[in-house]
Amino acid sequence: MGYRLFLQLFIKNMKNTIKKIAVLTSGGDAPGMNAAIRSVVRTCAFHNIECVGVYRGYQGMIEGDFEPMNARSVRNIVSRGGTMLKSARADEFKTKEGRKKAHEQLKKEGVDAFVVVGGDGSFTGALLFNNEFGFPVMGIPGTIDNDIYGTNYTLGYDTALNTAVDVIDKIRDTASSHHRLFFVEVMGRDVGHIALNVGIGGGAEEILIPEENVGLDRLLDSLRESKKAGKTSSIVVVAEGDKIGKTVFELAEYVEENFPFYEVRVSVLGHMQRGGAPSCFDRVLASRMGVKAVESLMEGKSNLMVGIKDDKIELTELELAIKGKSKINAELLRVSDIMAI
Numbered sequence: 001m002g003y004r005l006f007l008q009l010f011i012k013n014m015k016n017t018i019k020k021i022a023v024l025t026s027g028g029d030a031p032g033m034n035a036a037i038r039s040v041v042r043t044c045a046f047h048n049i050e051c052v053g054v055y056r057g058y059q060g061m062i063e064g065d066f067e068p069m070n071a072r073s074v075r076n077i078v079s080r081g082g083t084m085l086k087s088a089r090a091d092e093f094k095t096k097e098g099r100k101k102a103h104e105q106l107k108k109e110g111v112d113a114f115v116v117v118g119g120d121g122s123f124t125g126a127l128l129f130n131n132e133f134g135f136p137v138m139g140i141p142g143t144i145d146n147d148i149y150g151t152n153y154t155l156g157y158d159t160a161l162n163t164a165v166d167v168i169d170k171i172r173d174t175a176s177s178h179h180r181l182f183f184v185e186v187m188g189r190d191v192g193h194i195a196l197n198v199g200i201g202g203g204a205e206e207i208l209i210p211e212e213n214v215g216l217d218r219l220l221d222s223l224r225e226s227k228k229a230g231k232t233s234s235i236v237v238v239a240e241g242d243k244i245g246k247t248v249f250e251l252a253e254y255v256e257e258n259f260p261f262y263e264v265r266v267s268v269l270g271h272m273q274r275g276g277a278p279s280c281f282d283r284v285l286a287s288r289m290g291v292k293a294v295e296s297l298m299e300g301k302s303n304l305m306v307g308i309k310d311d312k313i314e315l316t317e318l319e320l321a322i323k324g325k326s327k328i329n330a331e332l333l334r335v336s337d338i339m340a341i
């Protein structure tokens with residue numbers, strides 16, 4: 001260990017009152033969650049803080065489903081998708097009685113603080129928990145949708161983009177072998193970050209996102225223009241929360257009826273976007289976020305989410321992270337229009 005690190009460790013331990021930290025993954029799983037667990041566990045080990053893993057999110061917390069973790073408990077997980085601690089939806093945690101049970105379990109276990117890797121639902125639970133019991137909490141954003149305010153990237157988003165763009169490349173091969181129009185639905189109920197990025201990266205002719213209602217007429221016009229411009233196949237990337245069609249299948253049906261030039265096909269990528277080995281970007285991000293989460297708790301901080309802005313790890317109030325809206329990148333919208341000429 002270098003002298004500088006040793007000195008930092010010494011100073012931190014002098015004022016640290018946090019002796020045991022719990023880590024859990026909650027809500028929808030995302031690639032990179034394992035790397036975040038590993039980072040929290042190893043940062044605790046580095047600072048001589050005990051660490052326990054909580055299985056199945058807040059449900060496991062209510063039931064006291066804990067396991068002591070050390071640096072070796074998290075070997076070989078940095079490259080694995082999913083979460084070794086499992087994730088769960090825990091409706092009981094939405095009630096005061098449920099949170100009280102969870103608090104009793106943490107106290108019984110001697111835990112002083114927790115780090116939750118999850119989305120805004122998980123952060124809402126953490127904040128309520130802190131308000132009720134004065135218990136220090138820290139959030140790490142883990143969701144493929146990238147829909148959390150206060151960070152340029154959430155864990156799993158970069159991996160999901162790479163997975164989706166890979167599939168679109170494959171679909172293009174079959175689309176271009178026939179006169180086919182493919183509607184490819186990607187994840188994103190409320191936000192179109194995945195659709196916009198994989199649409200550009202995968203060379204889509206149109207990208208339909210919840211933030212912009214293109215309208216059926218403009219979509220048909222655009223497809224007619226594409227044909228006039230000499231395109232014999234097309235890919236339209238649709239975010240699942242797109243507002244034009246009720247479903248991507250109804251949208252496809254409408255286009256097929258009104259624009260018979262193409263055979264229309266639909267491909268819904270679904271849960272495959274959540275799986276797979278995390279990208280290097282997500283692994284590094286998770287490692288950085290875990291270190292910051294633990295060291296911030298050691299400094300007496302709480303109710304914060306660790307995020308990344310302009311390649312700097314920064315903290316945002318959990319309340320803001322929950323209430324704020326992540327915005328679609330206007331420059332990317334323009335780029336996608338130009339690329340589709």
Ligand code: ADP
Nearest residue numbers: 027028058089090093094118119120121122125
């Ligand atoms: P995400 O964290 O990905 O947004 P959810 O919305 O499903 O996923 O939330 C995950 C868990 O967080 C829930 O199962 C529940 O235990 C807890 N949670 C969500 N919303 C609240 C809330 N309003 N109050 C307390 N706990 C909540």
